[in-house]
Amino acid sequence: MWKRIHSNRDPRDTLYSEIRKEFGAYFSIAGDAGQRLIGAYPKFFFGCMIVLMGASLILSFTVFHHPEKSKITVVKKVNPVEDGFNQIMQATGNIRETMKLKKVVDSLTAKKQLSAEDSTLLDSALDRLSKIHQTLK
Template identity: 45%
Template sequence: MFRKIHSNRDPRDTLYSELRKEFSVYAEKGNRFGRHLAGQYPRFLFGLMIVLLTLSAVLAVVLHRQMLPPKKVATNKPIVIDSSFDQILAAGTALKTTIHLRRQVDSITAKKVLTKDDSLMLVRDLDSLQHIRLTLPH
């Protein structure tokens, strides 16, 4: 199982050197073609470069305007303290009820054998916890 695997691969060969060996012929042909093209049509390539840079700048400006989110309109709503205070009180009451129900659930689940009454109380408490969780705003 732990036998050493022998390889006849030269340790100096890397992925880059192997890719270079494989594709150097095509890279040289492309390099020669590019030099020939640049030597024959330098003004055309320079003009094409300027046109493409200008087109890129224009597209960046035009598309940037469309990508900005619309400005939000400021609304002056009066601050209602009463409803906020009521929400705080409701959250406190819900928290107190949740703690009480959790203690009951923990005490019921700690028993080794559950009776019918225990099962019914457990289901009722879990339903109450679920209802409290769904009614509270997140």
């Protein structure tokens, strides 16, 4: 199906080591230039760092502050008599369906040899019984 590709690379070679090997000279030149610049003007960079931290503090409590929105509670009009009647009707329907499915399962299990159609019918009936049982819990 898929052709497996075998690689004979050295396990010590990583992406970082290869990038460092290729561009290490440029990174060291940039690092040395940055150190000389910071060494020449340390107070300026310290002041910039403090100003940026202060700006971050101010922005985090003003512009980027997202207050939690209060959840609106919706009050449903509940009629306990109607709700109880609906539950009784649903339970009655579940009992009737359970009795029908029990008859189907009993008739299929009484057979000596099951056909493919019988097996499918038995499997679907047992699945439906388990779903009804889960709704009752």
